[in-house]
Amino acid sequence: MTTTMQAAAAATDAVRMNSLYIGGQWLTPAGRELIPVLNPATEEVIGSIVDADDSDIAAAFAAARQALPEWSALPVSERTAYLDALADALRDQGQQLAVLATSEIGMPLAESRGVQAALPEAVLRSTAQAARDLDWEYQDESGSTVLREPVGVVLGITPWNFPVHQLVAKLAPALAAGCTIVLKPAELTPLNALFLAALCDQVAIPAGVVNLVTGRGSTTGEKLVQSQAYDLVSFTGSLAVGRHIGAVAGDRVVRATLELGGKSPAVVMADADLEAAVRTTVRNCFTNAGQKCNAPTRLIVPAEQRAAAMQIASAAAAEYRLGDPLQAQTTMGPLASDVQRDKVLRYVDGARERGATVAGGRRADRPTGFFVEPAVITDVAETDPVVQEEIFGPVLVILGHQGEADAIRIANDTPYGLSAELWSADPAQTARLVRGIRAGQVRVNGVRSPHPPVAPFGGYKASGLGRELGAFGLEEYLEVKAVLGTFEGEAG
Numbered sequence: 001m002t003t004t005m006q007a008a009a010a011a012t013d014a015v016r017m018n019s020l021y022i023g024g025q026w027l028t029p030a031g032r033e034l035i036p037v038l039n040p041a042t043e044e045v046i047g048s049i050v051d052a053d054d055s056d057i058a059a060a061f062a063a064a065r066q067a068l069p070e071w072s073a074l075p076v077s078e079r080t081a082y083l084d085a086l087a088d089a090l091r092d093q094g095q096q097l098a099v100l101a102t103s104e105i106g107m108p109l110a111e112s113r114g115v116q117a118a119l120p121e122a123v124l125r126s127t128a129q130a131a132r133d134l135d136w137e138y139q140d141e142s143g144s145t146v147l148r149e150p151v152g153v154v155l156g157i158t159p160w161n162f163p164v165h166q167l168v169a170k171l172a173p174a175l176a177a178g179c180t181i182v183l184k185p186a187e188l189t190p191l192n193a194l195f196l197a198a199l200c201d202q203v204a205i206p207a208g209v210v211n212l213v214t215g216r217g218s219t220t221g222e223k224l225v226q227s228q229a230y231d232l233v234s235f236t237g238s239l240a241v242g243r244h245i246g247a248v249a250g251d252r253v254v255r256a257t258l259e260l261g262g263k264s265p266a267v268v269m270a271d272a273d274l275e276a277a278v279r280t281t282v283r284n285c286f287t288n289a290g291q292k293c294n295a296p297t298r299l300i301v302p303a304e305q306r307a308a309a310m311q312i313a314s315a316a317a318a319e320y321r322l323g324d325p326l327q328a329q330t331t332m333g334p335l336a337s338d339v340q341r342d343k344v345l346r347y348v349d350g351a352r353e354r355g356a357t358v359a360g361g362r363r364a365d366r367p368t369g370f371f372v373e374p375a376v377i378t379d380v381a382e383t384d385p386v387v388q389e390e391i392f393g394p395v396l397v398i399l400g401h402q403g404e405a406d407a408i409r410i411a412n413d414t415p416y417g418l419s420a421e422l423w424s425a426d427p428a429q430t431a432r433l434v435r436g437i438r439a440g441q442v443r444v445n446g447v448r449s450p451h452p453p454v455a456p457f458g459g460y461k462a463s464g465l466g467r468e469l470g471a472f473g474l475e476e477y478l479e480v481k482a483v484l485g486t487f488e489g490e491a492g
């Protein structure tokens with residue numbers, strides 16, 4: 001056994017398989033269906049989880065409801081101290097968590113260390129700081145006291161692509177706000193969630209404040225959403241499921257935060273460094289084999305530079321080394337499942353059949369695993385499904401623009417508006433592009449993720465409702481109460 005295989009085995013051994021974390025207890029309910037968890041690189045079963053049923057769900061919400069009064073009454077300094085303790089635990093056990101996440105999702109280990117361990121640690125610390133900095137209570141100019149109070153019991157449902165980060169991006173602000181939470185991770189990547197629950201237990205977050213139930217979306221997820229037991233649902237995942245959850249929440253008039261998909265543009269203007277812009281876009285597009293909601297999947301270059309961009313991008317794509325994501329030399333792992341691989345191949349094959357020029361994009365020739373060669377596509381209509389729809393795989397489409405107005409038109413021409421990247425040497429033009437593009441984040445000239453991770457993250461249009469991270473992320477979990485008249489509050 002190699003060292004990395006041993007590390008992977010140790011990481012899965014540390015997980016409480018077939019268990020739920022409810023009310024501070026590990027429960028291993030009998031008689032539930034067990035769902036196998038696969039390593040997408042080897043197709044081996046590395047664990048299994050419970051498909052939680054109605055009684056498990058009722059127990060989880062009851063525990064969260066019971067814990068709410070005491071937790072929300074704790075001073076902010078005490079609540080945030082738990083977040084800092086959890087961040088310390090993540091720092092100390094981040095390597096194990098990264099190996100585990102790589103085993104579940106197939107993300108190269110170096111990427112996992114960043115987004116599955118270091119990023120959630122930073123999100124915990126920065127959210128704690130945002131809560132300490134918040135004006136929880138103040139008097140406005142009318143003499144009224146404005147109070148911020150926790151929304152209540154939160155239901156958090158997360159996808160598989162950045163599993164630890166997505167859990168923590170809900171857990172951290174919910175707890176800082178004084179809410180309690182029931183989390184349901186994606187059924188493809190639940191083991192890191194069980195690991196995270198064990199860390200919550202280890203740092204002695206009070207019983208019932210964090211609860212974890214596992215299961216399929218269509219069974220456990222649907223039952224959770226249909227229950228009347230939560231005050232806010234925070235969902236990250238696909239547009240179709242987000243629409244459904246938003247409708248259920250709307251019907252009950254409970255708050256819903258929806259972080260949905262994207263089809264993000266990278267706009268390159270004629271005065272930009274084409275080589276740098278294209279290479280950076282390829283790298284950002286193919287992180288986690290393209291399974292990233294804010295991946296820049298549409299590269300929009302001056303029409304006369306499209307052929308050159310195709311050449312640079314195809315060469316950059318061909319440099320990827322597909323293989324075991326636990327090995328240091330691997331730069332692209334498999335897709336998360338056979339379903340995801342087949343979906344990606346259908347999109348690429350469809351474009352090819354419609355006459356597109358495609359570099360790569362074939363099923364990779366490997367004995368096991370859900371691998372697809374990265375694909376770069378051009379000579380395709382702006383209305384083509386590969387241009388309009390989120391593929392969630394290593395697929396970059398290159399389009400040509402006829403100048404600034406046309407670039408903005410194409411950038412905005414999808415149902416989504418999560419993120420955008422732009423490249424220009426002209427500050428005035430950059431300013432017009434920033435304001436013209438309808439997206440929740442705009443990254444200028446290759447700037448990557450800000451540190452600390454407090455810049456609001458979320459989408460315009462069909463990319464969702466609400467924001468995560470920093471002060472804006474915290475606000476999603478807070479109600480506002482205005483007290484008119486004499487009130488002996490803390491700030492009074």
Ligand code: NAD
Nearest residue numbers: 158159160185186216217221222237238241259260261293
């Ligand atoms: P998905 O919508 O199928 O599943 C997401 C989660 O919802 C999973 O936990 C799943 O079990 C659960 N679920 C599915 N059906 C449900 C139902 N009827 N009721 C309740 N829960 C249900 O998405 P996915 O395939 O896991 O993730 C990929 C998608 O997520 C992509 O479209 C991607 O763009 C999107 N995404 C968005 C962001 C963002 O921040 N905007 C981040 C990551 C992923």
